[in-house]
Amino acid sequence: MVRAMSDENWSPPPVLLAVDLVIFTLRHSQLQVLLVERGIDPYRGRAALPGGFLNNDSEDLLAAAHRELDEEADLDAARLHLEQLGTYGAADRDPRGRVVSVAYLAIAPHLPEPTAGTDAAGAAWRPVDAITSGELPLAFDHDVIIADGIERARSKLEHTPLATAFCEPTFTISDLQQVYEAVWGVDLDPRNFYRKVQKVPDFIRPVDAERRVTKGRPARLFTAGPATSLHPPIPRPGGTAEPEGQR
């Protein structure tokens, strides 16, 4: 058949379309993901990705992802990175019937605790390590989706300016460094990292003569560069911080 619909009388089996969200953030120097507790069967009581079914006949997929982000996580969709991750359609992935799920990947800065009195009750940040290790079992095939999400996030950190999406609107260079260190579990040399990120064109932009308070010398503040620049940005691992010498 050149196209299945050429037979006007045959009707292909409809499926239910769900949208699930993999929302990552950085907390306590760990990569964490937002999970909700399922209130109904199947998998009642299990942790699961936030998500839901496509709302009506005219809702775009991305729009549905934005809506779920707002409803289930109470996060301002407009201000965070959101991209399609993949579509999961194994026939037996949902015991209720044929459900195909389009997963979206979101990256959020370390915002307020999600566990408010809102719709997002029962939502909580969990370290991804607990999931990849199998320590925290998930509903459906959500563990696979999260694994794919981690892989995607790492890959995009390497090749795109995505890292800034983990940071507040303005951030210091060492804030940014912690993103890379947490996601790969490596130690980077702060001095080399400092220059490396500044040399990448359109990656970060210094904010007009501001600074911040901590313990030592104040640090300059930066913002993400203009929109998403293309391929060749971004640092990479390599370079460890070690004892050094005198003064």
Next chain:
Amino acid sequence: MVRAMSDENWSPPPVLLAVDLVIFTLRHSQLQVLLVERGIDPYRGRAALPGGFLNNDSEDLLAAAHRELDEEADLDAARLHLEQLGTYGAADRDPRGRVVSVAYLAIAPHLPEPTAGTDAAGAAWRPVDAITSGELPLAFDHDVIIADGIERARSKLEHTPLATAFCEPTFTISDLQQVYEAVWGVDLDPRNFYRKVQKVPDFIRPVDAERRVTKGRPARLFTAGPATSLHPPIPRPGGTAEPEGQR
């Protein structure tokens, strides 16, 4: 709502799920894509990606892609690279109603002409340039899907050993070079390329003392390395071949 299906009486609107294929190959040093001519409305007579609707309640998405590959392109699905590209679900993308399409990306070596007397009649390889330039209009949003496919293919060539998927089971190093040159439209120095690809671990493996006939000195043959190795393989552009000197 924690999950949309918590209301047992409400039934989410079903959608039709299609699977479309972006099949790339290399012909005449150009990146080409396989297109079919639509026999029915909408877009009757227009070029379109091969594809069709999900077959039955228990067909996996990847299985459906394999099936379409076999039916519409008469290609041996087992021997070529196939991966999910993305899902396209804009509400108005199909005038007949709500159709969500999962696109798959396939990479094929320069095999026999697809235009056989089979089901794949009306199928033909087309240079992607003709599509990106808008010169050859496509049905639905298939031009966008192809653009995404090109981007994905380039990205994977850079960061994975995918290039061998464009080649026959055994190939020479200059065969492989032509893949990179065609996809990026650059000229590479054969001598540097030669060593570069050999240094990448698990990328290509020399085939036991074979060779081939052409005009000059015979070339060694190689095969793709063991399975898909991870991140850091692959060459990159840079290095032009120019006039040189004496002898």
Next chain:
DNA sequence: ACAAAAGTGTTTCAGGTACACCCATGG
């Protein structure tokens, strides 16, 4: 023997890594 393509050796240069060192602030 000559052209054409495969394959090797070597120089040069840019970028990454390591690390000594200076700067600014709080206690």
Next chain:
DNA sequence: CCATGGGTGTACCTGAAACACTTTTGT
């Protein structure tokens, strides 16, 4: 004035690019 983190200068080394040169075939 000293601990702490921010920021600069610089030597070294590896890997990429350029290109002279040798090897092996067909005609």
